[in-house]
Amino acid sequence: MNIILLSAIVMVVLAGILGAILSFAYSKLKVEEDPRKEQLLNLLPGVNCGACGSASCADFADKLIKGEADISKCRISLRDENKVTKIKDLLKE
Amino acid sequence: MVKELILVFIATVLVNNFVLKYFLGICPFLGVSDKLSSAISMGFATTFVMTITAPVAWLINNYILVKFNLPFLQYVCFIIVIASLVQFVEMVIKKFFPLLHQSMGIYLPLITTNCAILFMTLQLVLKDYSLIKSMVFGFGAGVGFTLAITIMASIREELKFQDVPESLKGPGITLIIAGILALIFVGLGGLIQVK
Incomplete structure (x- = not known):
């Protein structure tokens, strides 16, 4: 005992x-991180295909927040219009 | 005294190399060794964690576990020391080297489960090292790991331009190289008479 x-x-x-x-x-x-980044990562496909010109989806999310890239570059997201509008709404906030 | 420390260091780095003699820490050894720069930083991170873990583990073992006669708590205590140190290293790297943090990815928190570190702490208890000796032992183990992973990464970088048979591409040739490297390190076994 x-x-x-x-x-x-x-x-x-x-x-x-x-x-x-x-x-x-x-x-x-x-490390201060934009709370939108996590939400964006959930909406993005997350396959790190590189078709948007960024190394990874996390990288692309960073660029989206900074306004250096447009969501239309992500070909996989473009297939789902709901997601695209959600992402655009998120970025407008 | 100094001669003994140097002997411990060389024995740990070359003769008893953790990766190539005991086959410990194979996960990062194969996982992070495809690029030289990230391999070296992985080696540094592991060396740092090992060098700090060794004296802390020694202190906990000698002043708490031996004193209260609780040797069965060794595993748990050492694991939480290693885990919190890795957490700390990850915070520092994330804060000051975000790019490095990205390239190491999942393998950085995986240092926690690197069996080489737990093995090192258990060995220094078994071998009954003094505080300074165990620090040198931990540092040597880390340097040995860095050496192994650096050699592996430089070979694999060259390998990208070589004509590897189709069926051996990827993990196959990597494991064969690891085996050949281990054979080479067996040849260093006669360097020092290890007690």
Whole structure:
């Protein structure tokens, strides 16, 4: 019984210390990301085909947000009009 | 003392190379070795994690686990130390080298499950190293990994321009090269009498 309690205490303390260090580091090293990017990634096909001229769908989403690219370049998305209008709405926000 | 440390270092890098002698850490070794630049950065990230993990694992083992007589917690403790260190490295790389973060992709968090690191921590407990020795051991293990993955990546970059038989393209020829490299490293076995 004693050894179980002891190991539980050791693990909790260790995990707590490491967790505290990590959360402190996270608050210092956080990278700001546009919340729209994740929504865009869900709407894009996600196959990283490269037909739009970007290396990956994530790359293309970045360019869309910055306004450097147009959704019409993504050939796979063009097949689904609902998705295209959704993406355009998202980008207008 | 210094001579002993150098011996430990050389033994870990060349004679007991983790990748090519024990066949540990094969996942990143085969997965990230198709481009030299990302292979080298993968090696650096792993070396960094190993060098920090070794003393931390030593401290936890000697001052907590041995003291309270809980040796069965070794695996769990070492794994959470490795996992949180990898998280930290990922944060730093994402913040300061976003392009590198993209090219390493899934293999960066996978350092956590790199068996070479867990093996290294368990070995330094088994071999009963001192704090400085275990640090050198961890650093050497990382350098050995970097060496192996760099050699592999440079061969694979050259291989893109070679005429490989159709059936061996891709993983086949890569595994054959890994085998030949392992054979070469067996030849280094007589370099140092490892205890």
